[in-house]
Amino acid sequence: MSTKQTVPFTGTPQQAEQLYKVIEExxxxxxxxxxxxxxxxxxxxxxxxxxxxxxxxATGHPLEEIYGVATFYSMFNLNPKGKxxxxxxxxxxxxxxxxxxxxxxxxxxxGIQGGECxxxxxFSLDACRCVGACGLAPVMMINDDVYGRLTVDELPAxxxxxx
Amino acid sequence: xxxxxxxxxxxxGCTAGGCEQVIxxxxxxxxxxxxxxxxxxVKTGCHGLCxxxxxxxxxxxxxxxxxxxxxxxxxxxxxxxxxxRPVSRLIYDESVTAEGVKxxxxxxxxxxxxxxxxxxxxxxxxxxxxxxxxxxGYQALGKVLTTMTPDEVIQTILDSGLRGxxxxxxxxxxKWKFACANRGQVEKYVCCNADEGDPGAFMDRSVLxxxxxxxxxxxAIAGYAIGANQGxxxxxxxxxxxxxxxxxxxxxxxxxxxxxxxxFESGFDFDIDIRLGAxxxxxxxxxxxxxxxxxxxxxxxxxxxxxxxxxLFGKPTILNNVxxxxxxxxxxxxxxxxxxxxxxxxxxxxKVFALGGKINNTGLVEIPMGTxxxxxxxxxxxxxxxxxxxxxAQTGGPSGGCIPAEHLDVPIDYDNLIAIGSxxxxxxxxxxxxxxxxxxxxxxxxxxxxxxxxxKCTPCRIGTRRMMEILEKITEGKGTLEDLDKLEKLCxxxxxxxxxxxxQTAPNPVLSTLRxxxxxxxxxxxxxxxxxxxxxxxxxxTIDPDKCRGCTVCVRACPAGAITxxxxxxxxIDQSKCVKCGACMDxxxxxxxxxx
Numbered sequence: 001m002s003t004k005q006t007v008p009f010t011g012t013p014q015q016a017e018q019l020y021k022v023i024e025e026x027x028x029x030x031x032x033x034x035x036x037x038x039x040x041x042x043x044x045x046x047x048x049x050x051x052x053x054x055x056x057x058a059t060g061h062p063l064e065e066i067y068g069v070a071t072f073y074s075m076f077n078l079n080p081k082g083k084x085x086x087x088x089x090x091x092x093x094x095x096x097x098x099x100x101x102x103x104x105x106x107x108x109x110x111g112i113q114g115g116e117c118x119x120x121x122x123f124s125l126d127a128c129r130c131v132g133a134c135g136l137a138p139v140m141m142i143n144d145d146v147y148g149r150l151t152v153d154e155l156p157a158x159x160x161x162x163x
Numbered sequence: 164x165x166x167x168x169x170x171x172x173x174x175x176g177c178t179a180g181g182c183e184q185v186i187x188x189x190x191x192x193x194x195x196x197x198x199x200x201x202x203x204x205v206k207t208g209c210h211g212l213c214x215x216x217x218x219x220x221x222x223x224x225x226x227x228x229x230x231x232x233x234x235x236x237x238x239x240x241x242x243x244x245x246x247x248r249p250v251s252r253l254i255y256d257e258s259v260t261a262e263g264v265k266x267x268x269x270x271x272x273x274x275x276x277x278x279x280x281x282x283x284x285x286x287x288x289x290x291x292x293x294x295x296x297x298x299x300g301y302q303a304l305g306k307v308l309t310t311m312t313p314d315e316v317i318q319t320i321l322d323s324g325l326r327g328x329x330x331x332x333x334x335x336x337x338k339w340k341f342a343c344a345n346r347g348q349v350e351k352y353v354c355c356n357a358d359e360g361d362p363g364a365f366m367d368r369s370v371l372x373x374x375x376x377x378x379x380x381x382x383a384i385a386g387y388a389i390g391a392n393q394g395x396x397x398x399x400x401x402x403x404x405x406x407x408x409x410x411x412x413x414x415x416x417x418x419x420x421x422x423x424x425x426x427f428e429s430g431f432d433f434d435i436d437i438r439l440g441a442x443x444x445x446x447x448x449x450x451x452x453x454x455x456x457x458x459x460x461x462x463x464x465x466x467x468x469x470x471x472x473x474x475l476f477g478k479p480t481i482l483n484n485v486x487x488x489x490x491x492x493x494x495x496x497x498x499x500x501x502x503x504x505x506x507x508x509x510x511x512x513x514k515v516f517a518l519g520g521k522i523n524n525t526g527l528v529e530i531p532m533g534t535x536x537x538x539x540x541x542x543x544x545x546x547x548x549x550x551x552x553x554x555x556a557q558t559g560g561p562s563g564g565c566i567p568a569e570h571l572d573v574p575i576d577y578d579n580l581i582a583i584g585s586x587x588x589x590x591x592x593x594x595x596x597x598x599x600x601x602x603x604x605x606x607x608x609x610x611x612x613x614x615x616x617x618x619k620c621t622p623c624r625i626g627t628r629r630m631m632e633i634l635e636k637i638t639e640g641k642g643t644l645e646d647l648d649k650l651e652k653l654c655x656x657x658x659x660x661x662x663x664x665x666x667q668t669a670p671n672p673v674l675s676t677l678r679x680x681x682x683x684x685x686x687x688x689x690x691x692x693x694x695x696x697x698x699x700x701x702x703x704x705t706i707d708p709d710k711c712r713g714c715t716v717c718v719r720a721c722p723a724g725a726i727t728x729x730x731x732x733x734x735x736i737d738q739s740k741c742v743k744c745g746a747c748m749d750x751x752x753x754x755x756x757x758x759x
Binding site for chain 1: 175176178179180212213214215216360361362363364365368400401402438439440441442443444455456457458459460461462476517519520521525526557560591593595599604607608611617745749
């Protein structure tokens with residue numbers, strides 16, 4: 001995961017208010033740090049250092065502990081994702097059915113590497129582990145839409161729908 | 164009362180295939196036909212035949228429709244539900260015979276299966292607690308709380324011979340026994356491992372989506388047995404449907420008094436909370452999972468102390484996997500002898516496998532332990548598509564190994580799988596055919612482990628990376644025979660010295676492929692050739708001059724400008740410029756381009 005923050009932080013007071021409400025609700029539960037961070041990511045879309053600092057100030061957990069958790073789990077993002085988040089399943093069932101080629105082709109079509117976001121902020125590309133739709137292998141998801149039994153040829157047309 | 168029930172699969176595979184729209188269309192057509200007092204459309208959990216989703220069963224007719232589209236709803240309602248004439252073009256092929264439609268239980272896919280953990284999946288509406296109760300739900304909890312002592316419960320589980328379905332196969336009853344000391348004096352916890360991380364395994368998700376109450380009931384039973392009053396389910400955030408149905412189930416169970424204070428007026432209190440994982444494979448390891456529930460980085464810690472002594476928040480804890488939990492209520496109700504009558508000498512009961520990869524019937528199957536791999540692949544799985552040859556079955560995910568054709572007749576149980584160099588794992592089973600390169604598969608799993616190693620201990624953090632580098636070298640045609648020896652040595656070193664199960668089993672994919680497919684490694688190293696035609700650096704694309712019509716499509720498709728030739732004359736590929744992308748082969752309409 002890239003830990004360099006490339007996009008300026010633009011959080012709103014409304015978001016902050018939401019976050020503090022969540023913290024107030026959860027903070028006395030045992031082991032609440034991760035649920036708080038998960039909700040914070042729901043609110044902001046990602047977890048920039050500013051948000052981590054807010055969580056630290058409000059919960060008393062040291063910032064380095066929060067940063068440690070944020071960088072340990074793959075679902076926490078320090079950078080925002082694209083408007084359309086593409087994730088290609090590289091689970092075993094998809095892999096043996098050619099998901100590797102799908103992933104490569106998408107990198108080529110979008111001109112980005114896995115884990116990156118296009119310059120216009122439109123698409124971000126990630127590989128994910130099994131989404132459990134092995135019957136449809138190979139599979140990719142664009143936000144919540146699932147595309148199954150994919151072939152390389154279909155990709156340009158699918159991307160076009162979102163452009 | 165309804166005369167007909169239409170059970171539409173609402174599992175993830177079928178949801179991805181568009182079952183929501185199918186359900187909406189069916190409901191509106193049923194209404195339009197005025198049948199809404201007679202026909203009930205139910206969204207259930209997984210039926211198992213994910214390959215052919217969205218699937219639906221019409222009861223009591225016992226007719227399975229496959230690959231149903233919203234447009235088909237009108238025909239199904241008008242023809243079948245109204246006039247009683249099943250829509251033959253949508254019926255599952257396998258169930259159609261010359262004499263008519265046979266029972267699903269007689270089809271090859273279902274007849275060899277035995278559904279215990281999955282008994283309610285695809286049968287009940289998982290969002291309605293009453294349907295679970297109607298299938299004997301919460302009766303086991305009632306029996307335990309009103310007629311059994313905690314020790315009797317533990318003895319029952321011990322006698323059943325149930326072993327953990329999450330991977331290592333530790334006897335479940337023994338785990339509970341270790342945690343039962345000092346009941347009522349110390350706080351304890353019961354945890355459910357629903358952090359199903361093995362790529363290619365999705366039975367836990369199917370149980371949670373199709374029958375969430377069974378897990379709640381089983382955890383409450385365990386809570387009574389060891390003296391715990393709080394449970395946690397640690398579930399992957401990647402499973403939104405499962406999380407949603409668990410939340411609904413917990414709310415309903417609380418409302419019915421089946422969770423909470425004084426359950427069945429026995430004085431026993433038990434409640435359950437959900438914790439979401441955040442995408443770390445290592446959190447499937449028990450100590451890492453508990454650390455993660457505590458809100459920290461999910462790193463494992465050395466054992467002892469075992470969780471049964473010092474687990475979650477430093478208190479005695481038992482952790483079982485979803486599929487293990489799904490067996491518990493049936494064992495309580497039917498008795499340990501019933502459960503122990505299924506399976507082999509040391510592996511009792513059934514096991515769910517997620518069948519995937521190069522196989523005709525991708526999906527979820529539950530078989531008695533001791534069934535052979537051949538039965539699973541050839542009969543239940545319906546064989547390999549496109550007339551290809553079976554090469555290997557991969558079980559146990561990144562911790563397991565590849566089983567070659569020579570072991571197709573080994574009865575599957577925990578011990579046999581270990582003896583042939585693989586393991587049960589959580590039950591992913593990926594079938595590979597002759598087009599899959601075993602060195603590439605080993606590299607695939609190593610990439611996974613390198614990615615997912617938490618970094619706490621050196622053998623796993625650095626060792627797996629060195630292994631992957633050697634595998635990369637080999638797949639690029641730069642390997643030497645000494646590399647193979649080094650690779651093997653590293654494998655044993657990492658196995659012996661890693662802190663947790665992730666590192667200890669990480670070399671298994673390499674060891675098992677070295678054991679059964681060493682010749683493929685050697686072909687990559689000595690002949691600089693990938694026999695399956697997968698490893699890019701070792702491939703070359705060539706044009707067959709006899710088949711080439713000189714249409715120039717490939718010239719335009721080639722991103723590297725590597726193809727030359729005059730119009731209507733045979734073309735050639737300049738191997739020094741070729742980037743081996745395969746675009747020319749995809750573009751050629753005459754099948755003139757081949758890779759070797």
